Amino acid sequence: MRNKRNATIAAVIGTVGLVVFFWLIVRNIGDPAGHPLNTLAPRGRQSQDIQNLVIPVFAVAAVIFILVEVAIIWMVVRFRRNHDDVDGEDEPAQTHGNTPLEIGWTVVPALILAVLAVFNVQTILALDDTGPKPLEVTVVGQQWWWEYRYDLDGDKAPDIITATQMVIPAKKDVVVKIQSNDVIHSFWIPAINGKKDAVPGRTHDLVLTANEPGIFEGQCTEYCGLSHGVMRMQVKALPAAEYERWVKRMTTPPEQPTSELARAGQELFVGQCARCHEVNGLTPDSKPPYTYDAVPSPDYGEEVNTSLAARNAPNLTHLMMRQTFAGNLLALYQGKAATEVTAVPEGIPDTNNIKRWLRNPEDVKPMDPENNQGMPNLNLSEQQIDELTAYLVTLK
Numbered sequence: 001m002r003n004k005r006n007a008t009i010a011a012v013i014g015t016v017g018l019v020v021f022f023w024l025i026v027r028n029i030g031d032p033a034g035h036p037l038n039t040l041a042p043r044g045r046q047s048q049d050i051q052n053l054v055i056p057v058f059a060v061a062a063v064i065f066i067l068v069e070v071a072i073i074w075m076v077v078r079f080r081r082n083h084d085d086v087d088g089e090d091e092p093a094q095t096h097g098n099t100p101l102e103i104g105w106t107v108v109p110a111l112i113l114a115v116l117a118v119f120n121v122q123t124i125l126a127l128d129d130t131g132p133k134p135l136e137v138t139v140v141g142q143q144w145w146w147e148y149r150y151d152l153d154g155d156k157a158p159d160i161i162t163a164t165q166m167v168i169p170a171k172k173d174v175v176v177k178i179q180s181n182d183v184i185h186s187f188w189i190p191a192i193n194g195k196k197d198a199v200p201g202r203t204h205d206l207v208l209t210a211n212e213p214g215i216f217e218g219q220c221t222e223y224c225g226l227s228h229g230v231m232r233m234q235v236k237a238l239p240a241a242e243y244e245r246w247v248k249r250m251t252t253p254p255e256q257p258t259s260e261l262a263r264a265g266q267e268l269f270v271g272q273c274a275r276c277h278e279v280n281g282l283t284p285d286s287k288p289p290y291t292y293d294a295v296p297s298p299d300y301g302e303e304v305n306t307s308l309a310a311r312n313a314p315n316l317t318h319l320m321m322r323q324t325f326a327g328n329l330l331a332l333y334q335g336k337a338a339t340e341v342t343a344v345p346e347g348i349p350d351t352n353n354i355k356r357w358l359r360n361p362e363d364v365k366p367m368d369p370e371n372n373q374g375m376p377n378l379n380l381s382e383q384q385i386d387e388l389t390a391y392l393v394t395l396k
Contacts, residue, residue, distance in 0.1 A: 036217035037190050043216060044192030045209040046127050053123045057116055064112075127193065130207055134173035137166060141178070141185030141198035141220070142312050143373045144227035144365065145327040152247065160250045161278075163314035165234040165322045167343075169243035174208045181312060182373075186222035189235050195221050210237035213341045215323075225373065226366040232328035238343055246343035249396075250318050253280070253292035257394045265391025266290060268384055276313040276375075279395065292317070312372060320349065320396035326357055326364050349393040358385045 035041070042048040095101055138149040138158070148166045149158035168174045178187050180198035187206065188195035191214075196206040210216070220231035238246060257263050267288065269277075274284050281293040314325075323338050323345050324331055330353040331338035337347025357364055360377050367374020380388070 037219055039190045041191060043214060044211055046193035046207060047191060048211070049123050049126050050194060053119055056119070060112065060116065128205070128207060130173040130175060134175045134207070135168065136175045136177060137168070138177045138179065139166070139187055139198070141180040141182070141187065141224070143182050143225055144220070144231040144367070145314060146187070146220075146231075146233045147181075147314065150247075150250075152251075160247070161315040162250070162318065162322065164324055164326075164328050165236055167236045167238060167243065167246050168208065168210065169240050170210045170213045170237040172209065172240070176206050176208060178204045178206060183224050184222050185220050185224050185231070187218070187233070188221045189216050189218040189233070191216040192235060197222055208235065210235070213237050213239055213242075215339060215341055217328075226368060227327065227374070230327060230329055230365050234324060234328055236323075236341065238341065242343040246321070249344055250321060254318060254395045256290070256292075257391055259390060261387055262390040262394050265387035265389065268387055269391055272378055272380075273316075273388075278313075278315045278317070280315075280317045313375065316392070316395055318395060319392055320394075321345065325353075326361070329364055330354075330357060344396075351389050351393065354389045354392055355385050358388055 039047075040051065040054075042051045136151065138151070140147040140149065145163055146166070147161065147163050150160035151157065152159040166176075176187070178196050178198045179202070180200045182200065184200070185198040186195050187198055189208065192208045192210055193206060196204050198204070214237055216235045216237070218233040218235065220228055220233075222228075224231065257266050266282075269279065270282050270284065270286050270290070274282050274286070279292070281291050319325065320332060321344065323333055323340075331350050332353070333345055333347040334350045335347060337345055338350070340347075357375075358378075358380055361367065361375040362369075362377060365374070369376035
């Protein structure tokens with residue numbers, strides 16, 4: 001009698017403990033505040049579909065887990081062996097060879113898994129659904145940053161090339177065509193959809209639909225080298241009118257620098273930076289007065305006959321239209337301007353971050369520039385850093 005009473009008490013305590021444990025996990029993980037990579041705070045159609053599948057699946061799994069654990073606790077307490085027990089007395093009934101029971105505990109789990117599989121397949125198929133005329137954006141994984149190419153007129157040539165921060169219209173289906181320029185990466189914006197690998201030589205489609213305007217954080221989830229852990233990205237969803245404003249601004253050449261310091265920085269950019277980076281219209285062979293093209297150069301990404309031939313570096317034509325750089329590690333604007341959901345960022349440029357990057361890029365993120373993986377330290381003087389910074393902040 002005492003054993004049965006102890007077993008019941010232990011089973012009740014174990015059940016309450018397990019319920020509290022799971023409740024604390026869900027409560028803390030499900031709180032989006034301070035958790036930018038939270039998978040339990042959906043902000044997109046696809047992530048909501050995933051959430052609608054995850055909740056019942058985990059609820060079924062939690063119930064089964066609790067029942068199993070309670071049964072284990074009850075059996076451990078109920079049938080524990082005491083020092084005065086006699087062999088063969090008060091032994092639990094043996095179930096080996098009980099055909100109905102063995103069929104039952106085989107068929108019931110199989111039926112549960114079959115039912116869950118139906119909902120799982122339905123969700124997987126729904127994640128690829130799109131409305132009429134979805135926007136297409138090519139996403140290219142690089143070591144260690146993300147590039148975005150927009151073909152707006154269907155001629156297979158990108159009309160907009162940007163990096164780090166992808167801009168999309170809210171409430172519109174966006175098909176991202178994920179590729180890789182080097183090794184396997186994985187594109188993941190958990191607030192909007194699940195993850196999809198970027199594999200060299202292949203294109204994988206992923207549909208994103210943001211339910212509302214906002215800035216959503218992401219992270220590469222496939223180990224890809226030195227800076228894998230800080231290979232981040234952002235998706236900025238804008239209202240339709242703001243998105244059109246962004247497109248118009250991105251397809252308009254930035255204004256020519258007017259200050260003497262910025263013009264000196266432009267000349268320095270052509271001489272030092274245009275071997276890897278691109279500002280449309282500026283090449284290592286450019287001569288002043290410099291001009292900008294409205295459309296990205298068609299040979300972007302091809303090798304050139306320079307000492308730094310990879311050109312695996314972000315296009316900087318409209319650098320200040322982004323709010324972060326250096327793989328989303330550094331802000332381009334001070335204060336709230338770095339996180340405002342607007343087509344054209346307004347605010348004071350964070351020149352300290354730009355100068356820090358120019359002074360020593362490897363101080364910000366680990367790289368291997370000798371192997372064309374990341375930006376080298378150009379050993380610029382403070383005067384050159386000031387000039388380049390003055391020029392870069394004009395690229396808007």
